[in-house]
Amino acid sequence: MLLQAILLGLVAMLGNAEYLFGTSLLSRPLVMGTLTGIVLGDIQTGVTLGATLELAFMGAFSIGASIPPEMISGTVLGTAFTITTGAGPETALTVGLPVASLVLIAKNVGMVFILPPFVHKADTYAAEGNMAGVARMHFLGGFFGVNLIIGVIVACGYYAGGPAVQALLNVIPEWISNGLQITMGLLPAIGFGLLLMMIMELCLITDEFLRTVFLMSILLRCLMAGSYGFLYIVSSFLVIMKILRLIRSLVLLERTISVLLRTLRLFLMRIWWMRFICISGTGSILLM
Numbered sequence: 001m002l003l004q005a006i007l008l009g010l011v012a013m014l015g016n017a018e019y020l021f022g023t024s025l026l027s028r029p030l031v032m033g034t035l036t037g038i039v040l041g042d043i044q045t046g047v048t049l050g051a052t053l054e055l056a057f058m059g060a061f062s063i064g065a066s067i068p069p070e071m072i073s074g075t076v077l078g079t080a081f082t083i084t085t086g087a088g089p090e091t092a093l094t095v096g097l098p099v100a101s102l103v104l105i106a107k108n109v110g111m112v113f114i115l116p117p118f119v120h121k122a123d124t125y126a127a128e129g130n131m132a133g134v135a136r137m138h139f140l141g142g143f144f145g146v147n148l149i150i151g152v153i154v155a156c157g158y159y160a161g162g163p164a165v166q167a168l169l170n171v172i173p174e175w176i177s178n179g180l181q182i183t184m185g186l187l188p189a190i191g192f193g194l195l196l197m198m199i200m201e202l203c204l205i206t207d208e209f210l211r212t213v214f215l216m217s218i219l220l221r222c223l224m225a226g227s228y229g230f231l232y233i234v235s236s237f238l239v240i241m242k243i244l245r246l247i248r249s250l251v252l253l254e255r256t257i258s259v260l261l262r263t264l265r266l267f268l269m270r271i272w273w274m275r276f277i278c279i280s281g282t283g284s285i286l287l288m
Helices: 002-015 029-040 043-056 071-085 090-128 131-171 174-199 202-287
Strands: none
Touching: 002 029, 002 071, 002 131, 029 043, 029 071, 043 071, 071 090, 071 131, 090 131
16 A cells, blocks of 8 residues: 555656646546556546546646645545545545645645755855756755655555545545535536636627637638649649650651651662662673
């Protein structure tokens, strides 16, 4: 179990490694749930729970100063406890959402108290023109300020929290479990609702409409230019083929004329020899 806890901590650290890989969407629940299922030997359940929690966290994006719940730890621990306890998918929701909100507090603590010294040191390196030092502070700050904290919490939470979660699931009344199962069915609507709340604003709708019209006009011009280019290539190919056929015909004509001239020359030489023989024969007769 210790090895599994360490591996789950590394999975959570991989999801939080955007400071290293950029915005690669490794933090999404579908990816984290799948990797958790691989670690625990139940890929199918991991993918299923990851997709389910993906619906719950569909609108969870960090935009500006808005920080959503820490879905990585919630997904990893929720999926892990669901697989190990053999409970239903509602367990992932029961564990995942509270854990995501609680771990966000620890993440904010790391950003407030651990990350700033690395940022100030990076400013010093930037003023000195030391770009290698800036990059080093970037990686160290991301690792110690966010990544390591999430990895340790997930590993320790899984290693020490298994019995507690099992005991919690045993005391949950049946009517609450049934309610959670119904809530799981509502997750798609909740996720799409959160997503629509982000995009269904008048200014955003206008902006998206104008952007779509602009992109469609560019796409239409690209298609027209591509069509013209394709027609030019096809017409050029046809002209080249006609020229090649004409050259081939001229070559065949030249060979035919050469053969005819050779034949005519042989014919004329034969006539000349026949005439020469005839004249020579007539002269011999006259001399006799």
